[in-house]
Amino acid sequence: MTRHPTSTNARRPANHGPKAAARNRAALIAAAREIYAEHGLDAPLSAIARRAGVGQGVLYRHFPDRAAVASAVLEENVLQIEQAATAEDATLAGVLGVLTWHLTESAAFISLLHTDGAGRSGTREYAMALSGRVERALRGHVPDGHPLGGEGDLMLAVAMVSGAVNGPTRDERERRALAAWRLLGVGVGPVRPFGG
Structure with a gap:
């Protein structure tokens, strides 16, 4: 027993x-x-x-499902950019540093910034809402007369930089992103997550 x-x-x-x-x-x-x-x-x-x-x-x-995982990653990316933008000492360069970190870390985030209307309408609306949040977070720090101050220029520049973010390693992706910002004449702060 x-x-x-x-x-x-x-x-x-x-x-x-x-x-x-x-x-x-x-x-x-x-x-x-x-x-x-x-x-x-x-x-x-x-x-x-x-x-x-x-x-x-x-x-x-x-x-x-797969979409829920990607959505959670995207939501966290956008939330960190919003937090960086509302920090007491926030600057455009600092917020762009956080955004650039997310570009180098997240293929899902890059896809969000290249939403062109293709795909299911619910997915498109969600992506457009998140992209709008990124733009609002950045827009609040663009000074008058800045090269990215024109209508649509800010997110076009972000999309252009995100298009340059490729490479086999994170360091290579970051190097290419910073080179793209430099070629656009835009200064970027430290590339790191918010609070990192």
């Missing part, structure tokens, strides 16, 4: 509940950004789950 411990001192593993869920979600978004940068938006979701150190079931609990 098998005996099971009946002592009240026997402990179950701790259930971290919402804390674990929040950590898992953050790990999945970070992993998705890395995987998308390395392999593009068509990378397998299983690779994202592996990189985050969770099972695929955990991924699907947070994100029911």
Whole structure:
């Protein structure tokens, strides 16, 4: 006969509940950004789950499909740019540094900036809303007479720089992005995530 411990001192593993869920979600978004940068938006979701150190079931609990994962990455990208823009010491160069970091890290973010109306209408509206938020965050820091001050020039410049962001390594993508800004005559602050 098998005996099971009946002592009240026997402990179950701790259930971290919402804390674990929040950590898992953050790990999945970070992993998705890395995987998308390395392999593009068509990378397998299983690779994202592996990189985050969770099972695929955990991924699907947070994100029911591929679009939901990409949307979460995009939302975080845009939120960081908005936070950089509303920081007490915000400058155009500083906000462009944060935006450039996201360009070098996220293929999904680059795709957002190149939305041309193709695809499903719901996806297009979502992308346009996020792109509008990026433009508003940047626009508030463009001084009068700045080369990017003309109607439509700001986001055209962002799209042009994002088009230059390619290369096999993050360092190469950053080098190309900074070269593109320089060729446009625009100064960029440190390339890093907001708060980094």
